[in-house]
Amino acid sequence: xxxxxxxxxxxxxxxxxxxxxxxxxxxxxxxxxxxxxxxxxxxxxxxxxxxxxxxxxxxxxxxxxxxxxxxxxxxxxxxxxxxxxxxxxxxxxxxxxxxxxxxxxxxxxxxxxxxxxxxxxxxxxxxxxxxxxxxxxxxxxxxxxxxxxxxxxxxxxxxxxxxxxxxxxxxxxxxxxxxxx
Amino acid sequence: xxxxxxxxxxxxxxxxxxxxxxxxxxxxxxxxxxxxxxxxxxxxxxxxxxxxxxxxxxxxxxxxxxxxxxxxxxxxxxxxxxxxxxxxxxxxxxxxxxxxxxxxxxxxxxxxxxxxxxxxxxxxxxxxxxxxxx
Numbered sequence: 001x002x003x004x005x006x007x008x009x010x011x012x013x014x015x016x017x018x019x020x021x022x023x024x025x026x027x028x029x030x031x032x033x034x035x036x037x038x039x040x041x042x043x044x045x046x047x048x049x050x051x052x053x054x055x056x057x058x059x060x061x062x063x064x065x066x067x068x069x070x071x072x073x074x075x076x077x078x079x080x081x082x083x084x085x086x087x088x089x090x091x092x093x094x095x096x097x098x099x100x101x102x103x104x105x106x107x108x109x110x111x112x113x114x115x116x117x118x119x120x121x122x123x124x125x126x127x128x129x130x131x132x133x134x135x136x137x138x139x140x141x142x143x144x145x146x147x148x149x150x151x152x153x154x155x156x157x158x159x160x161x162x163x164x165x166x167x168x169x170x171x172x173x174x175x176x177x178x179x180x181x
Numbered sequence: 182x183x184x185x186x187x188x189x190x191x192x193x194x195x196x197x198x199x200x201x202x203x204x205x206x207x208x209x210x211x212x213x214x215x216x217x218x219x220x221x222x223x224x225x226x227x228x229x230x231x232x233x234x235x236x237x238x239x240x241x242x243x244x245x246x247x248x249x250x251x252x253x254x255x256x257x258x259x260x261x262x263x264x265x266x267x268x269x270x271x272x273x274x275x276x277x278x279x280x281x282x283x284x285x286x287x288x289x290x291x292x293x294x295x296x297x298x299x300x301x302x303x304x305x306x307x308x309x310x311x312x313x314x315x
Contacts, residue, residue, distance in 0.1 A: 148219045149211030153204070154240045156221040168211070 001043060001074045009042045010035055024077040029089060032080050033116075036065065036092040045069045045076055048096035051103060053087075053110040055135045060084045061112055065092065065099070082112065091116035109133040142173050190298040193254045194273035197294030198245055198287060202266035205240040209258035209267065217251035218258055219244060219284075247290060249275070250283040268297035 003016045006023055010016075014025045014035065027035050039045045045067040054062040060083045068075040082089050091114040093100035101123075103114040108122045111131035130137050147170045150160060188194070205222040221244035227237040259267045270293045277283050285293075 142216075145216065148213070148216055149207060151207060151210070151220065151222075153207050154222050154224040154238070156223060156243060170211070170216075 001069065001072055001076070006043065006076060009038050022075055022077060024079060027078060027080045029080050029082055032063075032078070033090040033092060033095070035078050036067075036095040039067050039076060039078060040095055043069070043076065044071070048098040049075065051092070051099045051106065053106040053112050053133075055110060055133065056081070056084075057135055058084060061087045061110060063089055063106070063112065065096075067096065086113075087111065088113040088115060090114070093117050139173070147173075188271050188273075190271055191269060192271040192273070193256060193269050194271045195249070195269075195275065195285075195293045195296075196247055196252075196259065196290065197268045197270045197292075197297045198290035199266050199268065199294050200242060200245070200287060200291060202262075202264045203242055203245065204264055204266075205242050206263065208261050208263065212257050212261045214255065214257065215251045215253055217248040219246040219248070242287070245287040245290060246284050248284045250280045268294060270294070270296040271298070272296050 001023070003018065003023060006025060007014065007016045010025055010027070011031070013031050014027050017024050017026070025035065047068040047070050049066040049068050051063065051065045054064065056062055060081050062079055062081050065078040066075055067078070080089065087110070089112060091099075091103055093103055093114070094116065100117065103112075103117050104120055104123055106112045107114060107117075107120045108125055109131055110133050114120060125132070146157075146160075147168075149170060150168050151157070152168075205220060207220060210218040210220050220242070222240050222242050224238045225241050227239050229236050256269065259269060272293060275283070275285070
């Protein structure tokens with residue numbers, strides 16, 4: 001499967017690249033469902049690998065679908081982007097049945113809507129618990145207890161409030177998530 | 182419970198503390214990804230070493246606790262300790278019915294220390310194995 005074959009099959013709106021040694025087609029959101037049909041029926045990529053979403057903050061949510069041809073032993077990634085305010089994307093679960101579970105996961109963890117999906121029930125979370133893979137979701141466990149490493153050698157918990165100089169911050173946690181003393 | 186007869190001696194069962202080696206540098210508490218290591222300390226003045234010396238300060242450990250209800254047994258605290266105050270011990274039988282009972286304070290961590298196996302011959306923590314040297 002050459003880049004030209006993929007470009008010819010998916011039409012002029014798709015931009016084809018191979019950033020990681022595998023073909024990637026970036027599509028406008030309107031072509032998403034049609035491209036999945038083309039990938040299955042024209043390019044004969046019959047095997048569904050995965051579908052997931054990436055939170056790009058202001059630039060919306062990127063949705064990635066990877067499909068594979070067992071016969072040709074080659075794969076293709078389809079990518080599109082939906083808006084940050086109302087991330088909604090046509091479901092491809094009627095094209096690749098296996099995508100149904102992955103779309104449920106993306107709906108639950110990232111809050112992306114998939115119209116056309118037969119049942120987008122949450123897999124794991126309680127209703128109303130937000131979308132934990134969104135980057136603006138605070139980590140509740142980090143807000144509940146203060147960071148034990150904020151103390152300097154020779155300090156105790158009671159010394160922390162009295163200190164005026166700059167505080168140490170833990171790695172990998174934004175200041176917004178931290179418990180304010 | 183000590184199960185070292187049935188387990189490899191280097192099993193990651195619990196973490197022992199050798200208080201004498203701890204300088205309260207806070208590295209383990211800062212590196213812990215689970216935030217399960219709690220250290221409190223205070224400063225004690227020491228007299229100058231000589232007539233022209235300056236007064237010195239020593240850090241004294243007040244509290245050292247590991248919350249094993251949060252610990253994921255990654256061993257980063259043991260790896261990062263520059264003074265070899267923390268050790269793996271194979272014991273694992275410290276189940277509890279309350280989360281709070283899984284927070285082991287310094288006295289209990291010291292007891293685990295005596296179950297820690299001696300270092301393997303030639304495998305001092307400051308020396309790297311020959312195969313590991315570049």
